Structures are given as C-alpha cells and as structure tokens.
Amino acid sequence: MKRTLxxxxxxxxxxxxxxxxxxxxVGSVTYLFxxxxxxxMTYTDGNTLTILNKVFTLSDISSMTVDxxxxxxxxxxxxxxxxxxxxxxxxxxxxxVTATISGAHVTIASTNTDAVDxxxxxxxxxxxxxxxxxxxxxxxxxxxxLAGVTLTNPSGAAITVTNSKRIQLSAKKGTENTxxxxxxxxxxxxxxxxxxxxxxxxxxxxxxNLKHGIKSASYIQIKNLTLNxxxxxxxxxxxxxxxxxxxxxxxISGTQDDGIQCDLGGTASTGETTDHEDEDTGNMxxxxxxxxxxxxxxxxxxxxxxxxxxxxxxxxxxTTSGSATWDSDDAEVKxxxxxxxxxxxxxxxxxxxxxxxxxxxxxISVDxxxxxxDNANINAxxxxxxxxxxxxxxxxxxxxxxxxTTIENLNDALKTSPKAIKVDGAMTISGGNIxxxxxxxxxxxxxxxxxxxxxxxxxxxxxxxxxxxxxxxITxxxxxxNSSGNDALDANGNMTISGGTIVGVAASGAEVxxxxxxxxxxxxTGGNIIAIGGFENTNNLSGTAYQASSxxxxxxxxxxxxxxxxxxxxxxxxxxxxxxxxxxxxxxxTPSLKSGVTGSGTSYWNGNGYSSCSGGSTVxxxxxxxxxxxGGGNQGGGGNPGGGPGx
Amino acid sequence: MKKLVVFLxxxxxxxxxxxxxxxxxxxxxxxxxKASVSVGNLTLTISGTTLTAGSQSFTLSNLSKMYFSTxxxxxxxxxxxxxxxxxxxxxxxxxxGHKVTKEQMxxxxxxxxxxxxxxxxxxx
Numbered sequence: 001m002k003r004t005l006x007x008x009x010x011x012x013x014x015x016x017x018x019x020x021x022x023x024x025x026v027g028s029v030t031y032l033f034x035x036x037x038x039x040x041m042t043y044t045d046g047n048t049l050t051i052l053n054k055v056f057t058l059s060d061i062s063s064m065t066v067d068x069x070x071x072x073x074x075x076x077x078x079x080x081x082x083x084x085x086x087x088x089x090x091x092x093x094x095x096x097v098t099a100t101i102s103g104a105h106v107t108i109a110s111t112n113t114d115a116v117d118x119x120x121x122x123x124x125x126x127x128x129x130x131x132x133x134x135x136x137x138x139x140x141x142x143x144x145x146l147a148g149v150t151l152t153n154p155s156g157a158a159i160t161v162t163n164s165k166r167i168q169l170s171a172k173k174g175t176e177n178t179x180x181x182x183x184x185x186x187x188x189x190x191x192x193x194x195x196x197x198x199x200x201x202x203x204x205x206x207x208x209n210l211k212h213g214i215k216s217a218s219y220i221q222i223k224n225l226t227l228n229x230x231x232x233x234x235x236x237x238x239x240x241x242x243x244x245x246x247x248x249x250x251x252i253s254g255t256q257d258d259g260i261q262c263d264l265g266g267t268a269s270t271g272e273t274t275d276h277e278d279e280d281t282g283n284m285x286x287x288x289x290x291x292x293x294x295x296x297x298x299x300x301x302x303x304x305x306x307x308x309x310x311x312x313x314x315x316x317x318x319t320t321s322g323s324a325t326w327d328s329d330d331a332e333v334k335x336x337x338x339x340x341x342x343x344x345x346x347x348x349x350x351x352x353x354x355x356x357x358x359x360x361x362x363x364i365s366v367d368x369x370x371x372x373x374d375n376a377n378i379n380a381x382x383x384x385x386x387x388x389x390x391x392x393x394x395x396x397x398x399x400x401x402x403x404x405t406t407i408e409n410l411n412d413a414l415k416t417s418p419k420a421i422k423v424d425g426a427m428t429i430s431g432g433n434i435x436x437x438x439x440x441x442x443x444x445x446x447x448x449x450x451x452x453x454x455x456x457x458x459x460x461x462x463x464x465x466x467x468x469x470x471x472x473x474i475t476x477x478x479x480x481x482n483s484s485g486n487d488a489l490d491a492n493g494n495m496t497i498s499g500g501t502i503v504g505v506a507a508s509g510a511e512v513x514x515x516x517x518x519x520x521x522x523x524x525t526g527g528n529i530i531a532i533g534g535f536e537n538t539n540n541l542s543g544t545a546y547q548a549s550s551x552x553x554x555x556x557x558x559x560x561x562x563x564x565x566x567x568x569x570x571x572x573x574x575x576x577x578x579x580x581x582x583x584x585x586x587x588x589x590t591p592s593l594k595s596g597v598t599g600s601g602t603s604y605w606n607g608n609g610y611s612s613c614s615g616g617s618t619v620x621x622x623x624x625x626x627x628x629x630x631g632g633g634n635q636g637g638g639g640n641p642g643g644g645p646g647x
Numbered sequence: 648m649k650k651l652v653v654f655l656x657x658x659x660x661x662x663x664x665x666x667x668x669x670x671x672x673x674x675x676x677x678x679x680x681k682a683s684v685s686v687g688n689l690t691l692t693i694s695g696t697t698l699t700a701g702s703q704s705f706t707l708s709n710l711s712k713m714y715f716s717t718x719x720x721x722x723x724x725x726x727x728x729x730x731x732x733x734x735x736x737x738x739x740x741x742x743x744g745h746k747v748t749k750e751q752m753x754x755x756x757x758x759x760x761x762x763x764x765x766x767x768x769x770x771x
Contacts, residue, residue: 020669020686020715022672022715035669035686035715036669036715038714038715039714040712040713040714041712041713041714042711042712043707043710043711043712043713045708046696046706046707046708046709046710047707058693058698058707059693061693063690063691063692064690064691064692064693065688065689065690065691066672066686066688066689066690066691067688
C-alpha cells in the first residue's frame with residue numbers, strides 16, 4: 001500500500017511539475033497563466049494582449065516567460081522584501097485584480113462581485129518590511145492569508161481593508177506574523193470596513209501605535225487564531241454589530257483603553273439573529289478558546305459590550321488595574337470593570353477569572369439583567385477602594401475603604417464602589433460555580449431582584465456579601481456568604497427562602513446572617529441554613545430554628561438534617577468580629593451539628609465546603625432565640641405560622 | 648488508507664486533465680499563418696514593435712493571437728480549403744508547379760490561389 005501511495009505521489013508531483021505557465025510581468029506584478037486555462041490570447045492592433053479577459057498594454061509588459069511555475073487558482077501573493085514588494089496574481093483572477101506598488105506599500109483593487117471559479121480571492125502576505133502596508137479594496141468577500149509576514153508601516157495602518165464585505169484574516173498554520181502601525185490618521189493597525197473573521201492556526205501579533213489594535217466597522221469573529229495584541233493607544237479590539245469568539249487564544253495587553261469593545265453599529269438593535277445573520281446588537285459572544293486581557297488605564301474595561309454579553313464556553317482571564325476617574329462627557333465618576341455589559345449578560349459556561357484592583361473596580365458590571373447557569377465557573381475579585389469626588393466642579397478622585405456619611409450623601413454620579421459582581425437589573429442564578437470577593441463593598445449586588453435556584457456560590461466581603469436592592473428569593477443552590485463587616489445576605493426587600501443550602505456569616509453587632517429590610521418579610525419555608533449572627537425580621541418561619549451559642553473560628557463543621565444525613569461540611573471563617581449566635585435550620589426537622597470534622601469528597605465554596613466529612617464531635621443545640629425574629633420565636637409572626645406559610 | 652489512495656488517484660486524474668502536455672506556444676498572424684515555438688524555457692521579449700519568441704520574431708501589429716498547443720502547428724502560409732472555395736480560384740498549380748485548370752485536377756495535392764488568399768487542396 002505504501003508503494004502505491006509513493007507511486008501516486010511521485011506521479012502527482014511529476015504532473016504538477018510538468019505543467020506550463022505563462023508568466024506576464026508588469027513592473028513588480030507578475031501574472032501567472034496556466035497553459036491549461038489560457039485558451040486563445042489575443043493581440044489587438046499591436047497595442048494590447050488579452051489573456052483570460054485581462055488586458056495588458058504591450059508596452060507595459062516587462063517580460064513574458066513560460067516555465068513550470070505552479071499556480072494556485074484564486075491566489076494573489078504579496079511578498080515584502082525590505083523597501084520593495086512584489087505581487088503575483090493567479091491567471092484565473094487576473095482580470096479582476098489590479099495591484100499598485102509604491103516601495104513596499106501595496107494597494108489592491110478588485111472588481112469581482114461574485115465568486116471566481118466557485119471561490120473567493122485569497123491575498124497571501126509574506127516577507128518583511130519596515131515601511132510597507134496593504135490596502136485592499138473590492139466588492140466581494142475575500143481572504144487575507146498571513147504566511148509569515150512582518151509588516152510595519154511607520155506612517156499609517158499595516159492593513160487597511162476598504163472592502164465592506166466579509167474578510168477572513170487568516171494566519172497560516174505554523175507561521176508567526178507581526179503587524180505594526182505608526183503615525184497617521186488610521187483607526188487601527190488593522191482596519192476593516194467590512195466584517196472581519198480572524199482565524200487560522202498560526203500566530204498574529206499586533207502592535208497598535210496610534211489608536212486601536214484591530215478595528216472593524218462591522219462584526220469581528222475569532223476562530224483558532226493565536227492573537228497577541230501587545231500595544232494599542234485605544235482598544236485592543238474594537239468592532240461594531242457584534243463580537244464572537246469561537247476558539248483560539250487571544251492575549252491583549254498594553255492598551256490605553258479597553259481590551260475589547262463592541263458597539264452598536266446603527267441606531268437600533270436588530271436583536272440576536274439566527275447564525276448572527278445581519279445582526280447589529282453590540283452583543284459579545286464567547287463560545288470557546290482562551291481570552292486573556294490585562295488593562296491598566298483608568299476606568300478601562302476588559303470586555304465592554306454596548307449590548308449583551310453571552311458566555312457559553314471558553315476560558316476568560318481579565319485583570320484591570322486602573323483607578324476610577326471623572327468622565328466629563330457623562331459627568332460621572334467611572335471605574336474599571338473586567339466585564340461590562342450595557343445590556344444583559346448570560347453566563348452559562350466557561351471559566352472566568354476576573355480581577356480588578358483599582359478604586360471602584362468591578363469584576364462584572366451589568367446594566368441590564370445577569371443570568372448565571374449550567375456550567376458557568378466564575379471567580380470575580382475586586383480589591384480596590386470606594387472612589388468619589390466632592391462635586392461636579394471638584395472632580396479630584398478620592399478613595400475610602402469603607403463608606404461614611406459624606407459618601408452616602410453624595411449623588412450617585414459622584415461615586416463608584418468596588419464590587420465583584422454588580423447588576424443594575426434582576427440577577428438570576430440557577431447553576432454554575434461562583435466565587436465573588438470584594439474588600440470595601442458588596443461582593444454580589446443587584447439593584448433589583450435576586451433569584452437563586454441552583455449552583456455553588458461563595459461571596460466574601462467587608463460589606464454585605466450578597467445584597468439585593470429589591471427582593472431576594474432562594475429556592476435552591478449552595479450559598480456561602482461571608483461578611484467581615486456587615487450582613488451576610490441582605491435584601492432591601494422581602495427575603496424568601498424555600499430551598500437551598502446556605503451558610504451566612506455576619507459581623508458582630510447589629511449585623512445578621514439573613515437580613516430583610518425593615519418593613520419587609522424574611523420568610524423561611526425550606527432549605528438548610530447556618531446563620532452566624534442569626535436572622536432578622538423573620539416574619540414567617542416554617543418549623544423550628546436552633547442555635548449554637550458558640551463556635552470555633554477556623555473550625556470545620558458537619559451540618560446534618562433530621563435523618564442524620566450530611567447536608568454539607570463547612571468551615572467557619574476566622575474573621576475577627578463575627579456575630580453570634582450560630583443559627584441552625586433545616587426544613588426537614590431537627591438538625592444536628594458536629595465540630596472538628598474532616599472534610600472530604602467534592603470541594604466547593606472556594607474550599608470552604610465539602611460534600612462529605614467524618615469524625616467530629618456533636619454540638620449542643622438549643623432553640624433559636626434572636627430578639628430580631630418576628631414573633632419572637634420559632635415561627636413566623638404576623639399571622640403566618642411556620643407550618644403554613646402564605647405562598 | 649484506502650480513502651487516501653482513492654483521493655490521490657482522483658487528484659491525479661484531475662491534474663492529468665489540467666496538465667495536458669502543451670509543448671508549443673503557437674502564434675497566429677492576421678493572415679492566418681501560424682508559427683509554433685517550443686515552450687521549454689521560453690522567453691518572449693517585446694522590443695519596439697517586435698515580439699520575439701525563441702527563434703521567431705513577429706511584428707506586433709501583425710499578431711492576432713497565441714495559444715498553447717500540444718503539437719507544432721507551424722504552417723507555410725498555405726491553408727486547406729474545401730470544394731466550395733474552388734469557385735473563387737484564380738490560379739491552380741500542382742506540386743510540380745504546373746498551372747492547371749479545374750477540369751484538369753486529378754487525385755493529388757494542388758495549390759489554389761484566390762483573390763485574397765492561397766490554399767492547399769487535396770483531391771481524393
């Protein structure tokens with residue numbers, strides 16, 4: 001079999017090598033016409049020669065030779081060499097392509113408005129120049145293939161595509177390509193008027209020295225490509241309509257604005273369309289690959305969508321280190337965010353590691369709603385301080401590690417707080433694994449409602465660990481909320497718990513593990529709860545709550561239901577000022593606790609929970625007596641006895 | 648492996664179709680004359696009003712076309728005609744150079760001149 005293969009391959013090579021090609025050279029442009037395609041080549045009046053509808057002025061022809069040069073249909077090769085460039089055009093597309101070369105600056109005009117021989121034209125770039133560029137016009141989709149090119153333009157963009165159709169910018173497998181721009185008026189080192197699909201199994205390095213690294217006036221898709229953007233005065237990637245990352249490895253650093261920004265192209269969103277056909281939403285979609293972004297600019301965003309953000313898979317690592325700043329256009333204090341959506345965000349998969357260290361910084365900031373589900377794996381951290389300024393006329397940014405009356409009395413536009421996850425709209429969590437950590441403000445906060453029905457959530461903060469400006473409803477999931485300075489879970493509306501497993505750790509003083517705002521109802525009709533600091537305003541408790549009058553910091557506990565089945569093993573934190581008592585509740589009946597257990601099995605809650613445990617000694621529990629409880633006892637006050645909650 | 652062999656075989660077939668052995672580049676002038684030039688390392692140069700290909704030179708204004716061919720199609724400037732064109736004949740010669748009339752033509756090869764062109768005619 002091997003011999004047969006070898007014979008066939010040898011024969012193939014021999015046939016290929018034996019093919020004749022007419023090379024027509026016009027200046028630095030060579031057109032390659034395979035003998036098999038040319039047919040009759042006509043001379044007219046001694047002035048012109050027409051080959052495959054390409055008309056040559058005879059006096060322009062530098063040379064014509066016949067050899068066995070192999071020709072790839074639809075291919076236009078552009079080779080840069082120092083201060084010059086040569087262009088080679090396949091005969092079957094010669095009639096459509098006009099190349100103009102000035103030094104190593106190549107301008108291509110293409111007139112085809114449809115496929116040529118059932119394919120688009122590919123422009124393949126290779127070689128090196130420190131003073132060159134490619135400008136590509138046309139009216140039909142095409143491919144720019146990077147085949148080991150180092151292209152620097154000191155006076156403009158490295159690649160400018162004026163064609164408004166879809167362009168595939170593809171790095172050939174195994175090649176490394178570097179594009180650098182310089183001074184001028186370009187919008188990016190790589191600019192495309194049309195849709196831009198970045199792909200290929202090679203590497204593309206982009207150095208933007210004037211504005212964005214890559215800019216498309218339409219959508220951008222990324223697949224397979226290893227893309228390194230190491231410098232941009234504006235955004236690393238800037239596009240309109242929508243952004244879609246399917247796979248590949250994208251690394252963005254050295255930007256002076258956002259990592260990736262996607263804007264609405266028109267004035268009104270089309271909404272997401274099937275296969276994104278004609279979509280203009282400003283949405284960003286992440287379906288796979290590895291994205292690593294690091295921004296340092298004040299108020300910069302790692303990922304910024306004018307519309308929605310939808311993450312279903314992939315690995316996303318974003319760090320922002322810039323501080324908050326006064327935005328004079330919007331007349332408000334703005335801060336960094338690793339992921340920012342002006343619309344909604346849906347995270348159903350992927351692994352997100354988001355870290356913001358500047359003042360007011362956020363891991364996730366969503367103006368609309370946030371939905372987390374399925375296989376989402378999120379670790380969001382913010383370590384910055386609260387940022388504020390005195391007034392719109394005194395915009396010097398000040399910082400504080402905790403809020404105070406001065407800050408609280410400021411108009412919202414004059415302050416911004418660091419939060420791991422901040423949502424203006426409703427927040428819904430039905431799955432996934434979330435770790436949220438904030439130093440100076442809430443770890444997870446929604447300005448609307450919060451509904452949790454599944455997933456593993458660990459939130460820690462010096463302020464409320466989890467806060468909702470409106471109602472909080474928990475029907476499932478595993479939640480560990482650890483506050484070292486305030487409430488563990490705090491609803492500024494009704495808090496309704498009918499399921500789930502919750503460990504809430506509140507600070508000492510007036511803080512509690514579960515807090516419904518005064519005038520609202522804390523309703524507990526199901527689930528399993530450990531609340532260090534107890535409950536507050538429990539107007540509806542189904543069953544009986546118990547308490548351990550003391551506990552051991554840093555110790556592991558086993559939490560069992562009425563049947564003696566382990567609900568969870570959990571570690572009590574070592575916070576310096578935790579509240580008392582430790583309330584214990586399970587809707588199954590009388591719970592039990594063991595201290596000093598050894599956790600095993602599945603680890604969750606950022607290492608503070610286990611699905612199994614062994615050993616330990618039984619903790620004595622007594623009836624829960626918290627003065628804050630509605631009705632002063634174990635069942636809800638206000639006419640809703642524990643066994644019959646109104647639903 | 649079998650699939651690969653089938654694929655390569657198909658490729659070979661495709662290439663074979665495309666890679667006919669064009670060993671000549673044939674030029675045709677406005678008077679119909681043809682001259683074929685071997686394409687082996689062929690260079691075509693244009694100098695002023697003249698195109699030179701191998702040992703052949705052409706006045707550009709006299710060239711009408713060129714094409715790749717698989718055989719030498721060089722003509723003597725005499726073309727073949729059919730009986731219909733014989734009506735336009737002004738002079739007819741046999742291969743010995745004797746002028747003959749239409750009626751004298753027997754089995755053989757003749758040179759037929761019309762008002763505009765010269766043809767070769769085979770009478771069978």
